[in-house]
Amino acid sequence: MTRDPFHPATPRSLPSLEEIVFTRGSGADLWDLQGRRYTDFVCGYGPVVLGHGHPVVAEEVYRQLRSGTLYPAAGRPLRDFLDTLSGLFPEQSGALLLKTGSEAVGAAMRLARHRTGRDLVLRLGFHGWHDQVISPHVNWHRFDHSQRRSARPLGVPGIYGSAVRVWHGDEVDDLVETVRSTPDLAAVVVDPVELPLPLADSAKRVLEAAHEVGALLVLDESKTCLRLGPGGAQERLGVTADVLVLGKAIANGLPLAVVLADPSLTAQSRRLRIRGTFSNELTSVAAASATLRVLREEKVHERLERTGTALIDAVNAALRSDGLDDRIAAVPYHWPCMPYLHFRNVAETERTDFYARLVRHGVLLLPNHMNFVSAAHGEAHVQHAVRAIRATVQDMRGEGLLEPHGGTGNE
Template sequence: MANGVIFNDDYPGIAQSDALYQRALGLIPNVTQTLAKGPSQYVNGVAPKYLAKGKGARVWDVDGNEYLDYNMAIGPLSLGYAYPKVDAAIKQQLEDGITFSLMHPLEVEVAELLREVLPNAESVRFSKSGADVTSAAIRLARAFTGKDKILCCGYHGWHDWYVSVTTRNRGVPQAVRDLTYTFNYNDLDSFRSSLDGNVAAVILEPVTFTEPKENFLHAVSEICHREGVVLIFDEMWTGFRLAVGGAQEYFGIKPDLATYSKAVANGMPISMLTGKHEIMQLNEDDCFFFTTFGGEALSLAAAKATITEIRDRNVPAYLDEQGKKLRSGYNAIAEKLGLNFTRCTGYTCRSLVSFDASAGDPLLLKSFVQQEMIKRGILWSGFHTVSFSHTDSDIDYTLRAYEEILPILKQAVEQNSVGDSLRGVPVQPVFRKTTDFNTKPVAGVER
């Protein structure tokens, strides 16, 4: 019998998942198209590898096991799987066609909707992936300023200009690598010291899991304005979650450009670039940013239905409420047990359970908790990515699972048996180096 979202007696059977995995090995490099969905992020041998179905906040793997999902497709499922209003909009559009030989009215309708809800959306363009729009933003910033260098601080996609600063930069020419630099979040000195007269743009996620300190975002915005540097907010995670108008609205800062995808269409592939008209209008002539599926209508129909629902039902307030219960509930359990090496931090709409090294290898500790969450029917990789479909009873059940798991984690730590308790290969870091390091564009200094 397949497992459910209950206190199961055993770990789930994953024979079908593993059979598919064997077929993919050697055929699909990395076996995954999305790093965070791949087996490196789950205890290999315990966790399912392939999902076949979703409804609300629940998913079913190919072996028929049911789980409560806290990854929500790495962000896109803001409302929940198979959300009726969005699916109806997609089905209705499907009757008329997917993509066309001329423009589609939804391009105008969704652009107008974005102008209503996003503070900086004087002008709007659509594309398909997050990396498309962050890269388009970078090109526009270079065109607008006539400068070349980019400063960033976080993850912004797979394209050359960004990946050059990570540890996986093979294949990116040195000339490109020499143009992107990084600064540390919440470290104004690091930011200032990375700026020089040839910086075209600063791109950052307004927040990840840490709050901006001492007006960091406002200070960055002010310096960019003063120095003629284009400020780009990468709102893949914050958009439509932190507030309807994303971090722009939440922090009261209007960046020159902003980029969105994930939450905006409840799972359909679409991304958005919004910004000041004077910068965006460079697309009219001088810059080139066009793609075959940019105006694809199913995703636009899904975006229209999703944004309307998020706005009309005040979804960010709901995410905040449910996320708060998870974050404070987890921390209360850990504190009561005296587990000082683990806490849940971050914003309520997307919080993070992390482990420090004082109790052992954090990746082993995370693997242990994941293994036990999976046994209890919860698909978990350290994040609480909350959706509009996570109910009160889902949150209660999750906290009850933590109440059962954290004491056995404590015992395993005390007995130094965390590694031995794992029934598979532990999880790996999500990406080796994408944040909190500082590379400065100082003339003559080797990188």
């Protein structure tokens, strides 16, 4: 069966999967209809932090399914989960539950506009697909900022440009000056992976600048939530955001996102009409409670860092051995738990071919995007990835590709 690469079931950044239908996942691996096995570093674009089908999470979800999934008011599992969150984030103990990061960022922006009485938002990073935060769209996840391009997605009205502005640059001084000089600013919405280096200094200076002009800092931790430790990037960077968005890994692959803020602000959600039919859905809450418990008891973030570092080091050693270390490098996307393949002087067509061949060798990596390690990845998965990369290099060189002067593109 050949799948149309524009079919909704085909991830656009992984066109090499267009002919694959996955049937199951376990730990760090996936299997397709033909029984072929793949090591998965996509992890659902980040949510699968413990591994596919984690037994503790699966058992909690099954238990909740037997007890019902949607009550007319908050049930005990939800109250327990919110208590856990308030223990982790005592200065942001008010919580709103939604299903996706896109929803959560929209809710956070509405809260900020209500608190400040202003409309304008400055955003830094990718914050979901909703109209007001997708246009203009920037290739945010390209490691080389010089290769980023912006475009207006089809079907998005231009009117949002007057309410949401975009900053994408390299210098924190410019970012701080932009915050200070933007009139009537309600909020600065920041994806921490897109802050200028050094990250901690940038985060603190942006928070100070926002407060100077009476705006709120919204920290969108959809990617970094729990992967960097229970306190996430906020704890690592030494800041306390006015509004914090958690998503992706919080429920190990089930749909859940959380907005945290001062309870006096989140209490306004009813007046602000921030609510959906499935806001109190409990299977995702059960999954999140189980995920948090495992992450904390097993110090999963430390394992993710070790595995990511081992993967980066092993891939780079293999590339040096093959004489390609000046063309391809494995790097941490700020943190080793999110490894990235950085290409230099390699044509776009060859990069696309590289990822497609990796799939045929049984390894799933995201092009132009950080990848993710899970608690289920181990030394065997690292070595499998190295063998697949070396086999891909050998295949391509056998066809006259990836030669020392064979490309002109950068990433």
